[in-house]
Amino acid sequence: MYQLQLEKLSDIQCQPESQLKFxxxxxxxIVECRRVLKWTYAYGYYLPEHEHAKRQFFEYLQGEAESGLERLHQCAEKELQVYLNADGPSKDFNEFRTKLAGLTSVTRNYFENLVRALENGLSDVDSRGACSRMGNSKGLGGGSSRGRSGKGKGSTSRPSSSSRNIDDxxxxxxxxCTFANVKSATICLMCQQRR
Known part of the structure; x- marks a missing residue:
């Protein structure tokens, strides 16, 4: 089925199929993330009740991964339909390519962070409930500081505007969403949030 959609999209958008790998x-x-996500529910079920900080950290990471996956799925299914149903090439198809490829990368990053934390037994949360720095977390464009704020309780506070620096x-x-946007963009190309 997907192969037929790719062939149709290739014809409509006048793009070779090799350019549609994204x-x-x-x-x-999406398939891989759904597979991982189903096992996180089992992991969460067996987290000891008395480890509140670990449970909250786990739920935070799982929630971030789930919401990233939903954004990716929305884009890959619903937004793609616009281009599949078009009468001819769309001038904004390249923007769609950038958005979908970026969402794929961001979602992969969320799931890598979640799996890494689970493999480490959520060791980023110490016995007092404080979060230590997540080791080697390579977020797109330097990563997000959310969930590593030192508050431990799965904090969802947003960084201040002064922490949104332009990288090298x-x-x-x-x-x-941690997407790395070009300097000239005033809104995120991925999630449409203002800078």
Whole structure:
């Protein structure tokens, strides 16, 4: 079925199928993330009740991964339909390509962070409930500081506007989805949040 959609999209958008790999990568990422997500529920079920900080940290990471996956799925399914139903090439197809590829990358990052934390037994939360720095967390564009604020309770506070610096490559990281946007963008190309 997906192959037929790719062929149709290739014809409508006048793009070779080799240029549509970003769609296949998004679909494969969705499948992999759903597979991982189903096992996180089992992991959460067996988390000891008395480890409140670990449970809250786990639920925070799981929630971030789930919401990233839903944004990716929405884009890969519903937004793709616009281009599949078009009468001819769409001038904003390249923007869609950038958005879907970015969402795929951001979602992969969320799930890598979740799996890494689970593999480490949520060791980023110490016995007092404080979060230590997540080791080697490589968020897109430098990563998000959310969930590593030292508050431990799965804090969802947003970084202040002063922490949204432009990195060496001339990109700024969205504080909501961590997408690395070009310096000239005033809104995030991924989640449409203002800079």
């Amino acid at each position: 769609i296949t990568e998004a679909w494969l990422q 490559s001339g990109h700024w990281s969205c504080e909501y």
